[in-house]
Amino acid sequence: MKLQGTHRFQAGLQAVWDLLMDADALAAAIPGCQRLAETGPGAYEALLRVGVAPVKGEFSGSVKMEDLNPPQSYRLIVEGSGGPGFLKGTARVRLEPEGESTVLSVDADVQVGGVLAGVGQRMLGGVAKLLMGQFFKALEGQLARRG
Amino acid sequence: MKPASFDYFDPARAEEALSLLARYGDDAKLLAGGQSLIPLMNFRLARPKVVIDINRIEALDYIREEDGFLRIGALTRDRSVETSPRVRQKCPFLARASSLVGHLQIRNRSTIGGASAQADPAGEVIAALKGLEAIFVIQSQNGERTERAEDFFVTYLTTTLDPTEMIAEVRAPVQPPGMKFAFEEVARRHGDFAICGVGVNVLLDASGKVERASICLCGAGPTPLRAPAAEAMLAGEKPDEKLLRAAGEKAAEEADPDEDLHATAEYRRELVRVLTRRALEKALGA
Numbered sequence: 001m002k003l004q005g006t007h008r009f010q011a012g013l014q015a016v017w018d019l020l021m022d023a024d025a026l027a028a029a030i031p032g033c034q035r036l037a038e039t040g041p042g043a044y045e046a047l048l049r050v051g052v053a054p055v056k057g058e059f060s061g062s063v064k065m066e067d068l069n070p071p072q073s074y075r076l077i078v079e080g081s082g083g084p085g086f087l088k089g090t091a092r093v094r095l096e097p098e099g100e101s102t103v104l105s106v107d108a109d110v111q112v113g114g115v116l117a118g119v120g121q122r123m124l125g126g127v128a129k130l131l132m133g134q135f136f137k138a139l140e141g142q143l144a145r146r147g
Numbered sequence: 148m149k150p151a152s153f154d155y156f157d158p159a160r161a162e163e164a165l166s167l168l169a170r171y172g173d174d175a176k177l178l179a180g181g182q183s184l185i186p187l188m189n190f191r192l193a194r195p196k197v198v199i200d201i202n203r204i205e206a207l208d209y210i211r212e213e214d215g216f217l218r219i220g221a222l223t224r225d226r227s228v229e230t231s232p233r234v235r236q237k238c239p240f241l242a243r244a245s246s247l248v249g250h251l252q253i254r255n256r257s258t259i260g261g262a263s264a265q266a267d268p269a270g271e272v273i274a275a276l277k278g279l280e281a282i283f284v285i286q287s288q289n290g291e292r293t294e295r296a297e298d299f300f301v302t303y304l305t306t307t308l309d310p311t312e313m314i315a316e317v318r319a320p321v322q323p324p325g326m327k328f329a330f331e332e333v334a335r336r337h338g339d340f341a342i343c344g345v346g347v348n349v350l351l352d353a354s355g356k357v358e359r360a361s362i363c364l365c366g367a368g369p370t371p372l373r374a375p376a377a378e379a380m381l382a383g384e385k386p387d388e389k390l391l392r393a394a395g396e397k398a399a400e401e402a403d404p405d406e407d408l409h410a411t412a413e414y415r416r417e418l419v420r421v422l423t424r425r426a427l428e429k430a431l432g433a
Contacts, residue, residue, distance in 0.1 A: 053266075053304035054176055054184065054193035084192050115190050122269065122340060126303050126369055126405040 003091075003108040003128050007136040008101050011143045016095055016102045017071035019142060029138035031131050042068065048080070052127050057084035057116065071095060078110075085114025106132065150188035157200040161286065164201050164313060169288040171197045172310040178202070179222060179261035182253050207260070207315065210234060216282075216318040217241075221260025225272065226251070228259060237321045240328040240348055244275030247330060250338040260314040263299070266306045266370065269340040271330065273300065274371035276317065278346045278363030284316035291315070300370035326350050329429035331422045332365070335409065341366050342410045343418035345398070347426040349381070357381045362394070362426075367402035367419050374398035377423065386431055395424035 009016050019025050023044060027036035032050030039045050042065035049058045061080025068074045076091040089110030096103045112124060120127070158164045168175060176195035178184055179202065187193035201207065207222035210231050217238050219228065228234050229245040248254050248262070248271060262272045263283060273296075281296045288311065299306050308314070322328075332344030343366040352358040360381040362374040377397035384390055404415030 054187060054195065055304075056194075057192070084190075115192060119186070119190050119192060121408050123303050123405075123407075125407055126268075129405075130302055130369070 001110050001112055003110060005132040006103060006105040008103050009143055010101050013071050013095055013097045013102050025142050029135055029142060031134045057082045085116030087112045148189050151191055151194040153195055154197045157203050159203045161204055164199055165286055165288045167199050168311045175199055180257035182257040183265045215321050219259055219317045221314040221316060222258050225254040225257045238319050241275055241319050243330050244271045244346060247271040247332060259317050263314055266300050266304050268370055269366045271344055271365055274363045274365035275346050277371045277373060278348060278361045279319050282318040283314055285312050286315040287312045302369045323350060327430040329426040331426040333418055343367055343415045345422040345426045347430050349430050356383055356385050362398055364402055364419055367404045367415060374401045376401055391424045391427045395420045398423040
């Protein structure tokens, strides 16, 4: 499944980059994130309880940052599994300045499997977009609070 | 697979259901037709701690007419709406949309209230309700409120209902006798969820010009959609082939479809374009 998302942040390049490198900020912004713990440089372990409407699941997994090119881009390797299914994928994250704002773009290629992928097939892309939107909005909130 | 364990209640009165919802809130799910909830529970994708089965609440299963509206109880089965002589006479578009839901066996159980609360963007009935500018009557232990279909659907599987609320009634406006309608959809197999569907309602004035038109879409976005720009294009015009094609193009621009294993976003947009034109042709040709 291919996933794409962009978001314009009302903040400078470095501020957005710093936010994305801050594990606490990410933990607060990722929808349903119960725990995000650093296990090594650029590597995290995560526990998510996330879903839409009656469909909720608990997923545990790992996130690894690679090809760090501060403050412009990096790659995320994600792997997670839970009762309803599993996912595995890579995402390219890019930051581009645009005047006083910064445009973040995410380009991901994700494999989803298990019951969720089968039964939820019709809505998987849409829900992923929804969750990504929630994540961006939460990041916005964090940036605003940092002032 | 079998569902995860849950507590089960089957109240006979709406007040009891509301009281249970007030008590359990987010931990509870209402069970009406069960055509969406039960499979989710069987796959353990949904694991409500409490299931409130409202199928015994006969007082919620009715079709009445009052003040220019069909008032349909939330527990009314899609099959009842489909076959009701009163609905077929006063709001046949809704009967047509209901007839498109799954298979007959599903329609014997699925309810208009359940479909509305489920808010599946592929749903034909909720698209029709949006096209009809229907009104939902929503109850909780704190009282009653009404909400227009246009505001009710938020995103995938999400409405403005809070966990203590229950849809009690759906109100669909009685249609003027001259209202022309059609609902066209594409599904890979009979009974499958529609990949995309378009419902239209067109009223012509005495000179044959469009007095008003409503175009609703299912499977074209995160909620059922209207196509207001396409509708505006038709208003005041005498419909001809060129206009109907243009309306189809416009409606396709207004759609916001997703991609999945069944179809690409591009194909869905194409379906909106073609089905809008087809539905309009069918409605006007009748």
